[in-house]
Amino acid sequence: MDVLIVGAGPTGLTLGIDLARQGVDALVVERAGRLFPGSRGKGLQPRTQEVFDDLGVLAAIRAAGGPYPDRMIWRDGERVGEQPMFDKIEADEGAPYTEPLMVAQWRTQEVLHARLAELGGQVAFGRELTGLEQDADGVSARFADGRTLRARYLVAADGGRSAVRRTLGVGMTGETVDPAPFLVADVRVRGLDRNHWHVFPGPDGASLGLCPLAGTADFQLQARLPVGTEPDLSADGIRELVAAYTHLGEDAVTQLRWASDFRPRAALADRFRVGRALLAGDAAHVHSPAGGQGLNTSVQDAYNLGWKLGAVLKGQAPQGLLDTYEEERRANAAAMLDLSTGVHRGEVRRGKETVQLGLGYRESSLTQETRPDPGPVRAGDRAPDGTVNGTRLFDAFRGPHWTLLGTHAPIAGVRSLPAAPESYGQGVFLIRPDGYVGWAGDTTEGLEAYLSRAGLGGATNRPATA
Structure with a gap:
């Protein structure tokens, strides 16, 4: 096997597609028994849309989602203000996609998985990595079911708590972006129109939002809770939260489909490459969700790495070409971490700064x-x-x-x-x-x-x- 990709999120699936279309023998392995079920990373920036155009999935991605609605601010059960989510950027010949696209993450992953299968690639589910060793010729990976796999290269795309990163001994340097606990959930809700992202400010900076998820019947719930609060991810807990922050009653929440809690953090891996093992996506950088940079930066990691792995594996380039992956992507990820933190803290507006069309590699040794x-x-x-x-x-x-x-x-x-x-x-x-x-x-x-x-x-x- 040429490449073992650990993790079937957007990063791993994008890399799998890029390698499959080059004829590289790659396998994606995923600890869970299925694709991620939640909407978490729902914003696809224009640069990511360009990548998906190249990979042959943009039409399916567009069919799975839609545009972002304007925000509607509520107070005491009354609508008090409406505002666009993003500063308007006019499209032109050089940049045909300028508006972020909303696609629930689980739908994005379904589209990518289908494209990978179409190209002859596959995902092996239920494969939990428990250890690895590498030598001059490749990497040997061990799994919880007793199996071992040998590959010339291994890519860690297994998320912010990456088992591969820990096994490699690579540290992460970062900071807490916000001391408050956050909660995100996919719910079915009655009593709200689907033409707005409904925002309900609370006391002391707490708030709750209900955003209609394009292409689905769900709303994504996002809540910033008071410092010291312990999030309740149960259906009853979600219903009580909605009743506490909005004019809706508990019975307005008819279904809880997925929920998760987190504390916003910005962190960057000290290294993106250790020999024949490489880190990509959340395994290499963790963002605040504000501004929709995390998933998009992760897709760019995969897109940068894919062609370089292909060239090296085919003997078209020396192995040193892979050094430019860390050189280019670590600097880029550091900039995106600063940007995400700035958006989270209200210092940067969503718009020209967040669409990722201005990112590049002018300082790279490959330029x-x-x-x-x-x-x-x-x-x-x-x-x-x-x-x-x-x-x-x-x-x-x-x-x-x-x-x-x-x-x-x-x-x-x-x-x-x-x-x-x-x-x-x-x-x-x-x-x-x-x-x-x-x-x-x-x-x-x-x-x-x-x-x-x-x-x-x-x-x-x-x-x-x-």
Whole structure:
């Protein structure tokens, strides 16, 4: 086996899809007996929608969810104010998706699981990892049922309490974002319209929200409870909470489908790679849910790692390419942790700062900008959409290959288009498989050297080093 992925959440499933479409032999294992049943990470940012477009699941994701409603503020049983959840961002050719999409996490995972199966991948449920050892050639994983599996690489996508991270001895550095306990639940509720996210402020900063979950008949309940309160996750406890904070009676809650409590925390793993084991998603970084960054940052981890693992396993790139995963994603996750904490504390507005379209890798060792006077799109930036000779760029980028804009130079494994859109500025642009500009120049001078270092050009003739 090439890759063992521990955890069948959005991170593990996204990585599984990316590897499956490259023909990499990978298996996803999950401790639970089924997919996660709750709505927890319900916001899909525009950059994640672009990733899902590339992976062939965006249409199904859109069918499973819908747009965010405006918030409706209530006091003493009266509607007292309405406000949008996000600052409006106008779509354009370069950024066709600018509005966050609401999809209950369990529905997102169903769509990803179906796509993984369509590509020939699978999830082995009921596999709890209990230990692992690694050597120069791979990783051996042990499970509670006595089985062992051997893989060339292992990816920990097993959540904030990651068993793999603990086994590897990787610490997490962080802080408590809010001392108050929080509760989230999926419920069926009578007496509220489904056109608004209903918010009921309470005393001393406590509050309760009921958000209609697009694509379902449920509401997601979110509550910030007074400091020192012990959350009651039972159906009776949820009914009492709704009656205490809203004008609705206890009988308005007709069903409790899932519930969980937490205390918002921001934490970052000290390392994202230990030999042949790599950390991704919540196993590597834990966010406050405010601003909808956690799941989305996790999907970006998988998308960054997938093409790099594929290149190394196929002998197209040296194993050192995987070092750029930690270099790029740990810095990115640290920035997203600061952003999530800022949104939680009311210091950052939801909108341009939270859609993740401005994130990039300009400082990465894998990024090379050779133009003395770069235009609006620089090496390291997200490659915007656009049209060249009637071809949509996102269609040209789709798939785990590199794309060269601005020349017809024939390069194995690279799709070339004769020009870049005017919005890019002047130059030649090499787009990585994950949709970021890896190299940019006024001409193609220096391109071959970059391709060899990044895993193309002469790299395909090198023996495999994985």
